[in-house]
Amino acid sequence: MLLGQKRILVTGGAGFLGTHRCRRLLGQGHEILCVDNFSTGTRRNIEELLDNPLFELLRHNVTFPLFVEVDEIYNLACPASPIHYQFDPVQTTKTSVSGAINMLDLAKRLKIRILQASTSEVYGDPIVHPQPEDYWGNVNPISSHDEGKRCAETLFFDYYRQHKMSIKVARIFNTYGLNMRPDDGRVVSNFICQALLGEDLTVFGGGGQTRSFCYVTDLIDGLDRLMNSPENITGPINIGNPGEFTIRELAEKVIAITGSKSKIVDRPLPEDDPKQRQPNIELAEKLLGWRPSINLDEGLKRTVTYFEALLRAHGKPMIGDKRYQSATSTCLPLTHIG
Ligand code: NAD
Numbered sequence: 619m620l621l622g623q624k625r626i627l628v629t630g631g632a633g634f635l636g637t638h639r640c641r642r643l644l645g646q647g648h649e650i651l652c653v654d655n656f657s658t659g660t661r662r663n664i665e666e667l668l669d670n671p672l673f674e675l676l677r678h679n680v681t682f683p684l685f686v687e688v689d690e691i692y693n694l695a696c697p698a699s700p701i702h703y704q705f706d707p708v709q710t711t712k713t714s715v716s717g718a719i720n721m722l723d724l725a726k727r728l729k730i731r732i733l734q735a736s737t738s739e740v741y742g743d744p745i746v747h748p749q750p751e752d753y754w755g756n757v758n759p760i761s762s763h764d765e766g767k768r769c770a771e772t773l774f775f776d777y778y779r780q781h782k783m784s785i786k787v788a789r790i791f792n793t794y795g796l797n798m799r800p801d802d803g804r805v806v807s808n809f810i811c812q813a814l815l816g817e818d819l820t821v822f823g824g825g826g827q828t829r830s831f832c833y834v835t836d837l838i839d840g841l842d843r844l845m846n847s848p849e850n851i852t853g854p855i856n857i858g859n860p861g862e863f864t865i866r867e868l869a870e871k872v873i874a875i876t877g878s879k880s881k882i883v884d885r886p887l888p889e890d891d892p893k894q895r896q897p898n899i900e901l902a903e904k905l906l907g908w909r910p911s912i913n914l915d916e917g918l919k920r921t922v923t924y925f926e927a928l929l930r931a932h933g934k935p936m937i938g939d940k941r942y943q944s945a946t947s948t949c950l951p952l953t954h955i956g
């Protein structure tokens with residue numbers, strides 16, 4: 619290995635954020651061991667990395683112990699979209715909790731640094747707004763995803779306190795961008811695909827709830843800075859874009875950017891859906907010198923371009939296509955695109 623080059627384990631490396639994490643690290647000259655069980659990630663996401671001699675792929679479920687030799691770990695494995703983490707909630711909790719224990723044990727044995735991809739979901743349906751890191755949250759204790767991620771944070775700090783380990787905990791807020799799956803179920807991918815395909819945009823619960831959307835390259839910058847920050851900076855630290863929008867505003871922006879004639883339709887609000895969410899990023903600004911640089915309009919334009927190319931490559935008739943008017947039956951369902 620060259621001087622300064624590390625061998626870095628990325629769990630969940632074939633997922634949305636994992637793919638971006640692997641690519642950026644490869645670009646920095648590091649070797650990557652990508653571990654994934656492909657439950658929500660796809661081989662397509664990492665296909666073009668497979669020929670790179672610095673990239674290695676291991677199909678493995680992090681709920682089982684892992685014995686490998688690496689210099690650093692990003693623990694990203696966990697489904698992030700509600701439709702995916704609710705599909706097999708027991709496995710979701712096992713991934714968060716047993717996965718954290720297995721990766722922490724690996725980091726402990728190797729005496730290496732480990733970063734946890736935690737989430738704004740640890741704040742639940744927040745009463746304090748915007749959310750600072752010292753807010754303890756308002757979480758339904760029988761919601762598997764939120765409590766699993768909270769327990770994973772606790773484990774990271776228990777290993778830190780008990781075993782003096784080098785840990786970093788990032789609380790990631792809603793992130794979007796290239797390499798999202800069209801059938802992922804998250805709001806940005808849903809709205810863009812619906813608009814491009816001329817379908818109704820499904821706004822849940824009236825769309826008055828708010829979210830703050832971070833473009834993926836900004837998020838990866840934040841993770842880079844946190845991982846490479848001084849030993850005493852452990853987090854938890856919010857990484858997200860503080861620009862706050864209602865879901866209805868997001869739908870209107872997507873319609874405007876795509877030039878779609880799609881309508882907005884109302885659908886029931888899912889259980890435990892937070893009413894508002896906005897990160898307080900003062901800590902990230904102060905400790906990491908980080909703040910996002912890509913606003914929602916710019917990020918949406920880039921993401922629309924990505925989905926247009928993806929849907930077209932899979933034979934989906936889109937608004938603006940001549941064949942759009944007539945074709946409906948020959949196209950692939952979105953679930954076949956991954
Ligand atoms: P994703 O679903 O696209 O990726 C998760 C990856 O983990 C997938 O490739 C999946 O196959 C893999 N995985 C799941 N369970 C596994 C297991 N048991 N063993 C091995 N691999 C497993 O999600 P994402 O958006 O890339 O999120 C990555 C991480 O970031 C997650 O931990 C998520 O909680 C966190 N996060 C993401 C967001 C966001 O907006 N994207 C927001 C908050 C937190």
Ligand code: UDP
Nearest residue numbers: 700803804805806808820821822827865891
């Ligand atoms: N949402 C929506 N329509 C969709 C998908 C999601 O209105 O087709 C809403 C969802 O109810 C939530 C917000 O958009 O209020 C963000 O949902 P997402 O699943 O992307 O992220 P999370 O709820 O985890 O923040």
